[in-house]
Amino acid sequence: MSLVSIVGLGGSYDGRSRSLAALRIALEGARSAGASVRLFDVRELDLPMYDPALPPPPNALALADAVHAAQGMLWSSPLYHGTISGSFKNALDWLELLGDREPSYLTDKAIGLIAAAGGTQGLNAVNTMEFVVRALRGWAVPLVLPIPRVGRVFPDDGSVDVGIRESLLTLGQEVTRAARQLSLVQITTPAAQAEEQRIDRE
Numbered sequence: 001m002s003l004v005s006i007v008g009l010g011g012s013y014d015g016r017s018r019s020l021a022a023l024r025i026a027l028e029g030a031r032s033a034g035a036s037v038r039l040f041d042v043r044e045l046d047l048p049m050y051d052p053a054l055p056p057p058p059n060a061l062a063l064a065d066a067v068h069a070a071q072g073m074l075w076s077s078p079l080y081h082g083t084i085s086g087s088f089k090n091a092l093d094w095l096e097l098l099g100d101r102e103p104s105y106l107t108d109k110a111i112g113l114i115a116a117a118g119g120t121q122g123l124n125a126v127n128t129m130e131f132v133v134r135a136l137r138g139w140a141v142p143l144v145l146p147i148p149r150v151g152r153v154f155p156d157d158g159s160v161d162v163g164i165r166e167s168l169l170t171l172g173q174e175v176t177r178a179a180r181q182l183s184l185v186q187i188t189t190p191a192a193q194a195e196e197q198r199i200d201r202e
């Protein structure tokens with residue numbers, strides 16, 4: 001079995017971030033499926049707003065390098081005002097640093113999607129993330145986890161809803177399996193990549 005690397009990106013500036021707690025469990029699932037894992041917490045990254053004129057901050061470069069070297073990712077965003085949070089999207093914007101890598105962006109990487117919602121609309125954030133995955137040329141795994149009422153799933157006593165924990169572990173395992181499969185063959189051809197670039201940049 002080939003060793004795959006899975007990078008987790010998510011969380012919020014809330015010191016008790018539930019989207020971060022969910023991401024940690026999904027990464028545990030990935031590790032249990034044989035992946036080496038690395039976590040990037042949005043709060044610790046503390047990235048400035050994406051600005052093409054800025055020299056890339058070290059944390060953005062570390063994220064970009066880890067993602068480029070990985071075969072898959074797990075994303076976990078809070079649901080803010082019906083969609084993904086600004087800080088999470090800003091972290092994704094810094095993946096623009098992968099635009100001139102070979103292959104570019106998230107080409108042929110498997111991505112697992114998680115949203116942590118106070119209410120019930122987490123799927124909005126998951127769907128938004130899926131648009132980004134496609135724009136960055138990755139592949140979202142079909143199992144997605146929009147977690148509703150996260151306050152009850154991750155109460156302040158540190159416990160976790162058993163069913164959601166199982167789902168998160170399964171998602172981490174799925175992403176690892178998909179990443180392993182995708183890394184075995186070239187899915188996106190150089191011709192498709194060139195066409196994508198032409199359409200995007202013209």
Ligand SMILES: Cc1cc2nc3c(=O)[nH]c(=O)nc-3n(C[C@H](O)[C@H](O)[C@H](O)COP(=O)(O)O)c2cc1C
Nearest residue numbers: 012014017018019078079080081082117118119120
């Ligand atoms: C600015 C802000 C906007 C929010 N908007 C929504 C919302 O539109 N729908 C919802 O269900 N929950 C909303 N919430 C609740 C969050 O989804 C919930 O607190 C979640 O735990 C945030 O993730 P985090 O714990 O990782 O920070 C909002 C919270 C904040 C702080």
